[in-house]
Amino acid sequence: MxxxxxxxxxxxxxxxxxxxxxxxxxxxxxxxxxxxxPFYDIDGLNPGLGAVPDSIDRSTPRSAMESFLRAADEEDWAAAAHLLDLGALSSADQARDGATLAQKLHMIVERRALLDWSLLVDRPDGLDARASDQDTMGGQPRRSLLLRELALDPVPATLRLNRVRPGGDGTELVWVFPRATVDEIEPLFDRYGPSPFEQMLPSALRAEAVGGLMIWELIGLPLLITLACLAGWLAAFGFRLGRQWLHHASHKLLDAARLPAIIAAVTAVLSWGTQEVFVFSSVLSVFISPLVAVGYTTAALMLVMNGLGAILERLLGPEAADLTHREVAEAREAATRVAALRHILTVLVFVIGAGIVLSSASIFRSFGLSLLASAGALTLIIGFAARQVLGNIMASLQIALNQSARVGDRIMWQDRLCYVEKINFTYILLRNWDDTRVVVPVSEFVTETFDNWTLEDPGIKRILKLKLSPEADVAALREAFNDIMDDMKAGELGSELGDLEEATVNVAGQDALGVDVWFAVPCLDPSTQWEVSCEARERLIKAASQIAEQTGRAVFPEGAALDAAA
CATH class of the missing domain: 1.20.5 (Single alpha-helices involved in coiled-coils or other helix-helix interfaces)
Structure with a gap:
């Protein structure tokens, strides 16, 4: 208790x-x-700039950005400076440098920051009433809005609007570019500002034309494209000269690298021109940056596929059928490994390139397609649309890695005697005995059962099945068959015959027509077994006819000549 x-x-x-x-x-x-x-307290806001003009409205994120852009359009940089928190500068420096910093910031925004106006809500507290339940900041007042993240060494720079309260209690809350953003203006301007070439242009060419583009951009873009095409032509011309100067053995590799090099040259000129010579506005750069990434990715993909394809051709030799011979078993394995490496590198380059393209494509965020560009949604869409293709790609990798069927292997596929000619991403190319091609989807190839005659040991036994009369002298036929094997071993086909001790004669069955006799012909190579077995069959039938004449006993059943050869 x-x-x-x-x-x-x-x-x-x-x-x-x-x-x-x-x-x-x-x-x-x-x-x-x-x-x-939902705001930041600061000691004061730009005392060196004087009174805020009536044209500047900093009460909401949208009105603050509108005021900044409107003042920039009117080139009233002194008014635009009131949208910057210049607290890191003295009062005298604020009056002297504020307008210059505002002008540089506007140029950065104009050239690299394609604004998402749906983020800039017209509410003093910055609350986005349209945000989804999944948004961690949905339905909450905001004190900082990320407009854009720009690449800068050693860490990326951020363009933000912050809600601040200068001077403590009782003062008006306003939205401005914070000190952290102002501190990044100079390094950002050095990277994304006008190039030395652009600064040398007359002011008339730097005037705005249409669609937010300047006159020099409308002229410079076609010139840059022409220069890029010229670079591609020069690359092609260089490869033509290389074919004339280099040994014939290098022509395949040159042909494989030719188109990737042309694409890389065009892309390199576009990249250099847009970063060093022409710094285009965000309207163009939002498209050019992904195109440059696509160009490099395409060149890398084509180089991997064409280069390894050329290596495969060298391994296959002048005739792909050569890989079916037993002497080139190592070449078969090497060709299959190269095919697997080609598939793996292609997938890796594609995935990495797609990631680079998506990361550089600010257009997804800018045009309200952030959901579509998100990794999860994009993966689901691509996976659903290309699930069969992706399944075939993975199956081809499985075949190439486990080598259940190698390039050059002799196989029996659905009663067809074929050999594997190519292992592609989505299909297997089989070459039939009569030189016709059989295209088999990879997904079907990995699920069906087939005979691989060269997987472990290329040596096989070719069985000649003959229907003989019950009165046939099997012992005499056995002796004749052994003589045929000895004679063939000493002839031209002797190198294709295996151990003669494996040459056997067996009575495998009988019925009303006669007996089934199987003659086993040992063959070393599946690629020549057909020729060897046909020669042995022809000699065996001739010997059987001679035995029938000598003994007076029928060898084949009467009236069943069609059943005599199996």
């Missing part, structure tokens, strides 16, 4: 302790939550 009371008292003490802990946690956490105000 005393133990029961002690247990109850202990449980009660535990519950009381837990309740007290939660109460203390709630009390101590309350001030922390209260301190998370």
């Amino acid at each position: 005393t133990a029961l009371k002690f247990f109850r008292a202990s449980i009660g003490a535990i519950f009381v302790s837990v309740f007290v802990c939660f109460a203390l946690l709630a009390v101590t956490s309350a001030p922390t939550w209260a301190q998370d105000d």
Whole structure:
């Protein structure tokens, strides 16, 4: 009884302790939550700039950006400077450098930051009432909005709008570009500002034309494209000269690298021109950057596929049928490994290139397609649309890696005697004995059963099945068959015959027509077994006819000549 009371008292003490802990946690956490105000407190805001003009409205994120862009259009940089937090500068420096910093910031925004106006809501608290439930900041006041992240060494720079309260309680809350963004203006301008070539252009060419583009951009873009095409032509001309100067053995590799080199040359000129000579506005750069990434990715993909394809052709030799011979078993394995490497590298280059393209394609965010560009949604869409293709690609990798069927292997596929000519991404190309091609989808190839005559040992036994009369002298035929094997071993086909001890004659069955006799011909190479077996069959039938004439006993059943040869 005393133990029961002690247990109850202990449980009660535990519950009381837990309740007290939660109460203390709630009390101590309350001030922390209260301190998370939807704005930043700063000492003051640009005292060196004087009074804020009436044209500047900093009450909401949208009005602040509109005021900044409107002042920039009117080239009123002194007014635009009121949208920057210049607290890192002295009052005298604010009056002197504020307008210049505002002008440089506008040029950065114009050239590299394609604005997402759906983010810039027209509410003082920056709350986005249209945000989904999945958005962690949905339905909450904002004190900082990320406009764009720009590449900069050693870490990316961010363009933000912050809601600040200058001077403490009672002062108006306003939206401005924060000090962190202002500090990044100079390095960003050095990277994304006008190039030395552009600065040398007359002011008339730097005037705005149509669609937010300047006159020099409308002239410079066609010139840059022409220069890129010229670079591609020069690359092609260089490869033509290389074919004349280099040895014939190098022509395949030159042909494989020719088109990737042309694409890379065109892309390199576009990349160099848009980064060093012409720094285009965001309207063009949002398309040019992904195109450059696509160009490099395409060149790399084609180089991998064409280059390894050329290596495969060298391994296959002038005639692909050569790989079916037993002497080139190592070449078969090497060709299959190269095919697997080609598939793996192609997939890797494609995946990495697609990631680079998507990461550089700011257009997805800019045009409200962030959901489509997100990794999860994009993976689902691509996976659903190309599930069969992706399945075939993985199956081809499986075949190439486990080498259940190698390039050059002799196989029996659905009663067709073929050999594997190519292992592609989505299909297997089989070459039939009559030189016709059989195209088999990879997904079907990995699920069907087939005979591989060269997987482990190329040596096979070719069985000649003959239907003989019950009165036939099988012993005489066995002796004749052994003589035929000895004669063939000493002839031209002797190198294709295996161990003659494996040459056997067996009575495998009988029926009303006669007996089934199987003659086993040992062959070393599946690629020549057909020729060897046909020669042996022809000699065997001739010997059987001679035995029938000598003994007067029929060898084949009467009236069943069609059943005599199996």
